[in-house]
Amino acid sequence: xxxxxxxxxxxxxxxxxxxxxxxxxxxxxxxxxxxxxxxxxxxxxxxxxxxxxxxxxxxxxxxxxxxxxxxxxxxxxxxxxxxxxxxxxxxxxxxxxxxxxxxxxxxxxxxxxx
Amino acid sequence: xxxxxxxxxxxxxxxxxxxxxxxxxxxxxxxxxxxxxxxxxxxxxxxxxxxxxxxxxxxxxxxxxxxxxxxxxxxxxxxxxxxxxxxxxxxxxxxxxxxxxxxxxxxxxxxxxx
Numbered sequence: 001x002x003x004x005x006x007x008x009x010x011x012x013x014x015x016x017x018x019x020x021x022x023x024x025x026x027x028x029x030x031x032x033x034x035x036x037x038x039x040x041x042x043x044x045x046x047x048x049x050x051x052x053x054x055x056x057x058x059x060x061x062x063x064x065x066x067x068x069x070x071x072x073x074x075x076x077x078x079x080x081x082x083x084x085x086x087x088x089x090x091x092x093x094x095x096x097x098x099x100x101x102x103x104x105x106x107x108x109x110x111x112x113x114x
Numbered sequence: 115x116x117x118x119x120x121x122x123x124x125x126x127x128x129x130x131x132x133x134x135x136x137x138x139x140x141x142x143x144x145x146x147x148x149x150x151x152x153x154x155x156x157x158x159x160x161x162x163x164x165x166x167x168x169x170x171x172x173x174x175x176x177x178x179x180x181x182x183x184x185x186x187x188x189x190x191x192x193x194x195x196x197x198x199x200x201x202x203x204x205x206x207x208x209x210x211x212x213x214x215x216x217x218x219x220x221x222x223x224x225x226x227x228x
Contacts, residue, residue, distance in 0.1 A: 094192035
């Protein structure tokens with residue numbers, strides 16, 4: 001198992017903070033590498049606006065763009081997401097504890113039958 | 115198990131995209147509920163700047179602020195992080211596959227001994 005290189009969590013979480021950028025990652029994950037023009041089709045925004053989103057994803061290390069003449073092809077790079085998952089995972093026992101407390105509270109206020 | 119309510123992933127990931135805000139969450143996780151003035155102490159920024167970060171965390175549902183007169187006390191709310199973890203987790207098999215390919219590639223280019 002190769003460990004991810006140093007990841008800039010600021011850039012990474014910022015890249016994920018936009019629904020269009022998350023949708024781009026979802027499409028690349030489902031459909032594999034795509035040309036920018038094909039990738040841009042379903043989005044109701046201009047090609048320059050899509051390109052701007054792609055640059056944000058590229059800076060975060062989540063995407064590469066290969067140029068072949070005038071054609072740009074995008075590829076998902078998923079490894080940096082592991083750093084985000086690791087950071088979030090440190091808090092999983094907090095939300096589990098808080099869920100359990102809430103479940104107990106809700107259970108306590110429900111009217112008992114029989 | 116109580117499932118998290120609808121979470122705005124845009125606000126959530128944006129809240130996580132700043133090192134100071136992540137450090138605030140880390141302190142609250144480690145030390146429990148804290149007054150804003152105590153929470154702000156280790157950060158080399160003004161109290162209004164800290165308050166601005168707290169509002170971003172509050173909007174993302176990651177923090178509550180209880181007011182008692184002039185005293186504000188902050189509490190971590192970890193549950194929304196589960197939505198972020200769930201979103202990221204859908205990509206875990208991609209980074210695992212990509213890691214494995216890289217490992218195989220690196221293994222292949224290393225000079226063989228014996």
